[in-house]
Amino acid sequence: xxxxxxxxxxxxxxxxxxxxxxxxxxxxxxxxxxxxxxxxxxxxxxxxxxxxxxxxxxxxxxxxxxxxxxxxxxxxxxxxxxxxxxxxxxxxxxxxxxxxxxxxxxxxxxxxxxxxxxxxxxxxxxxxxxxxxxxxxxxxxxxxxxxxxxxxxxxxxxxxxxxxxxxxxxxxxxxxxxxxxxxxxxxxxxxxxxxxxxxxxxxxxxxxxxxxxxxxxxxxxxxxxxxxxxxxxxxxxxxxxxxxx
Ligand SMILES: [Zn+2]
Ligand SMILES: [Zn+2]
Numbered sequence: 001x002x003x004x005x006x007x008x009x010x011x012x013x014x015x016x017x018x019x020x021x022x023x024x025x026x027x028x029x030x031x032x033x034x035x036x037x038x039x040x041x042x043x044x045x046x047x048x049x050x051x052x053x054x055x056x057x058x059x060x061x062x063x064x065x066x067x068x069x070x071x072x073x074x075x076x077x078x079x080x081x082x083x084x085x086x087x088x089x090x091x092x093x094x095x096x097x098x099x100x101x102x103x104x105x106x107x108x109x110x111x112x113x114x115x116x117x118x119x120x121x122x123x124x125x126x127x128x129x130x131x132x133x134x135x136x137x138x139x140x141x142x143x144x145x146x147x148x149x150x151x152x153x154x155x156x157x158x159x160x161x162x163x164x165x166x167x168x169x170x171x172x173x174x175x176x177x178x179x180x181x182x183x184x185x186x187x188x189x190x191x192x193x194x195x196x197x198x199x200x201x202x203x204x205x206x207x208x209x210x211x212x213x214x215x216x217x218x219x220x221x222x223x224x225x226x227x228x229x230x231x232x233x234x235x236x237x238x239x240x241x242x243x244x245x
Contacts, residue, residue: 007035007240007241007242008033008034008035008036008144008146008151008240008241008242009033009034009035009238009239009240009241010031010032010033010151010153010180010238010239010241011031011032011033011034011058011060011236011237011238011239012029012030012031012211012233012234012235012236012237012238012239013030013031013032013041013045013051013054013055013058013060013235013236014026014028014029014030014045014050014051014054014080014235015028015029015030015211015212015233015234015235015237016028016029016211016212016235017211017212017233017234017235018234018235019232019233019234019235019236019237020058020234020235020236020237021236022057022236023054023057023058023235023236024050024053024054024235025234025235026045026046026047026050027046027076028043028045028046028047028050028076028077028079028080028212029043029045029076029077029155029156029181029182029211029212030042030043030044030045030051030054030077030080031043031153031180031181032055032058032060032065033127033142033144033153035241036124036125036126036127036144037124037125037126037127038066038067038123038124038127039064039065039066039067040065040066040067040068040069040123040127040142041065041067041068041069041084042068042069042071042142042153042155043069043070043071043077043078043155044068044070044077044078044079044080044081044084045076045077045079045080046075046076046077046079046080047079047080047083048079048080048081048082048083048084048086049080049083050080051080051083051084052080052083052084052087054235054236057236058236062084062087062088063087063088065084065088065091066091066092067091067092067093067094067123067124068081068084068091068092068093068094068112069093069094069123069129069140069142070093070094070095070096070099070155071139071140071141071142071154071155071156071181072096072137072138072139072140072155072156072158073095073096073098073099073100073103073138074137074155074156076156077155077156078103081093081107082106082110085107085110085112086110089110089111089112090111090112091112091113092112092113092114092115093107093112093113093114093115094114094115094117094123094129094140095107095114095115095116095117096116096117096118096132096138096139096140097116097117097118097132098132098138099116104116117129117131117132117140118131118132119131119132120167120171123142126144126145126146127142127143127144127145128142128143128144128145128171128172129141129142129143130142130143130164130167130168130171131167131171133159133163133164133167134158134159134160134163135159136158137156137158137159138158138159139154139155139156139157139158139159139164141153141154141155141157141164141167141168141181143168143171143172144241145172145174146177146241148177148241148244148245149174149175149176149177149178149206150168150169150172150174150175150176150177151177151178151180151241152164152165152168152176152178152179152180152181153180153181154179154180154181154182154183155181155182155212156182156184156212156213157181157182157183157184157213158184160184161179161183161184161185161196162196162199162200162203165179165199165200165203165205166203169203175204175206176203176204176205176206177206177207177241177244178205178206178207178208178209178231178239178241178244179200179205179207179208179209180207180208180209180210180211180231180233180239181209181210181211181212181233182210182211182212182213182214183196183210183213183214183218184213184214185210185213185214185215185217185218186213186214186215186218187215188215188217188218190217190221193217193218193221193222194221196218197221197222197225201225206229206244207226207229207230207231207244208222208226208229208230208231209230209231209232209233209237209239210222210233211233211234211237
């Protein structure tokens with residue numbers, strides 16, 4: 001048994017796919033994770049006012065966040081960071097070593113600490129980064145270790161969603177309970193998506209929650225193949241890991 005701090009719960013604060021009524025759904029992504037040693041915001045959406053507005057509607061206090069982890073430098077994942085730092089700068093921001101110096105300096109100018117991720121690493125008890133993956137567009141994904149397996153949350157999955165899944169498995173040598181976030185299959189052919197689905201099967205992925213840049217066609221195919229283990233993710237979706245069997 002792992003020494004868990006409580007049940008992990010993931011709330012999708014921002015996504016371009018709608019889920020809960022009343023939330024804004026512009027192009028971007030941000031997820032809020034509670035129940036681990038630290039409270040984490042993964043990605044900061046593209047717009048600070050949307051991020052903070054959705055947080056408020058979801059009764060998430062920005063002051064309660066300990067860490068922000070940024071998957072990659074693109075504006076739809078980092079654009080809301082300044083707005084967030086204006087509300088809470090007593091945090092550590094896990095960004096990538098490859099980020100431009102000016103974005104690192106900007107975070108520090110608010111008084112927040114930065115950690116420059118390069119290799120895979122432990123962020124806090126039971127929470128890890130895959131490390132900086134990919135060549136052209138570098139990206140990290142967040143891994144939460146639970147009693148039921150690994151939960152992998154991706155931003156845009158530019159390095160390739162299958163590559164990220166395999167990197168997480170290789171790193172922590174555990175089964176994958178859930179993969180959620182952007183899978184970057186918006187423009188992928190049906191054949192390509194089916195290859196990804198079969199690679200997920202090979203990797204033993206139990207649940208999927210594709211959103212953001214996954215594309216409607218891919219989401220429908222994942223739903224068809226995963227059936228009741230497909231999670232319809234959008235802004236406001238709450239996933240309690242204890243509910244996944
Ligand atoms: Zn991107
Ligand atoms: Zn994106």
